[in-house]
Amino acid sequence: MRKISVIVPVYNVELFLDACLKSIVSQSYRNLEIVLVDDGSTDTSLLICQKHKEIDDRIKIISKENGGLSSARNFGLEFVTGDYVAFIDSDDILHPQFFEYLAANIGEADYIFCLFKKFEDGTNPEMQIDDSKFQIQEISRKEMLTNLNTFHYPHSIIACNKLYKSHIWSNLRFPNGKIHEDEFVIHEVLHNCKSIKFINLELYYYRQRNFSITSGAKSEKAFLDSLEALQNRLQYFKKEGFKSAYDKLQGKIMFLTTEKYVSANNPAWRAIGFSDILTNKTIEPKLRLLLLIRKISENWYLNIQNRKNK
Known part of the structure; x- marks a missing residue:
């Protein structure tokens, strides 16, 4: 069972962090290295991280001055040792078999991604999976690049619903200070790939918050x-x-x-x-x-x- 390094940027998410971390530590796929990047939180987020670390030795906590989501992800990349890398936002939730499905199906592809499902803040996402409809598709680098805005967009763009082979991020980082940082790097990610796989299951649950980084997208x-x-x-x-x-x-x-x-x-x-x-x-x-x-x-x-x- 290969090791998956899970990078979780943390900044003032005390209301959501516990649910996120519980969904990670309870994954059916157990060989995880969980890297929590405290990005200068001023609420109780760091205490919540420490509470989880006390009961799960797979967790690492690294702290830095506040620099934003890209900065925290990039900092976390300096500490990973796994065969695979995943980025999880600290207010989101994973299906219990998120990593199991992705790791079992990635094969020789450079990364694999699934569908995400939005849920409203204050509600719980429905996590039912219909295996009878399960499909997996392999796409070449060129096919993916030329169809980024049509092939399961925006699922194809965001970083959080994906499992990457670590080599992709050896010399690649997110741009600091940008909103929509995933849009900036997706073509560079694909440049480092030969093939990509997609599975048509909703395994990642994206919380819609009133005051999140990406709210007010028309700003x-x-x-x-x-x-x-x-x-x-x-x-x-x-x-x-x-x-x-x-x-x-x-x-x-x-x-x-x-x-x-x-x-x-x-x-x-x-x-x-x-x-x-x-x-x-x-x-x-x-x-x-x-x-x-x-x-x-x-x-x-x-x-x-x-x-x-x-």
Whole structure:
């Protein structure tokens, strides 16, 4: 039974942490190295970690100054010794067989992922699995890259519903200070892979909180960080010669640049040229016209948008 290193960033989650840790330590797959990264918590989160460590010697606690989710994950990666790596958010819950299913089916793939299921804060997720519907699918690196936004999106993007072979993270880290950090690294993760597996079971339970890191997804920073991540991926597609994926993603970015947060100086907008707008076949004629108007005159464009919003 190979060892799985489980990295859990912890920051001021005293209301949810106990349930998360119980779902990890009670996993049917027992060979776990549980790395709890206290990211400078100011509530009782560290005490909860210590309580669990006293009764389970698989737990390691490492503490650092507050730096955010990416910083905590990256710090945890410095301490792992397992054959596999998993990232679990400290307010979420796992099915009791989460690691058993993933480890049993990963085979020669570089990582495997499952479906996640959202549940409202204050409720308990239903954890019934219908084995009769179980399916496993193997996908090549290129197939996964070119279908990121269609193949079980967003399950394909987030880091927490996956089991990775450790080598993937040898020289790869999450970007500090970004929201949607998973969007920034997914193409780099896939660059380190030959094949990926997917199982169609809901084994990871994602808690929807009113004040979590990713709540208010329409906030300016969240939106602009996501746009930056997509722009980075676009440049990767260009470098690798994935023409179809490049055109689809560029069309999506073109549409997103019409959002109110995107100024005329935004790098994603500035990277779009007249020829891109004229030749990209994935965008609708109305969007093409609007983008051309913006390239000609920012004032004309803003007047049109203001009229639409009245």
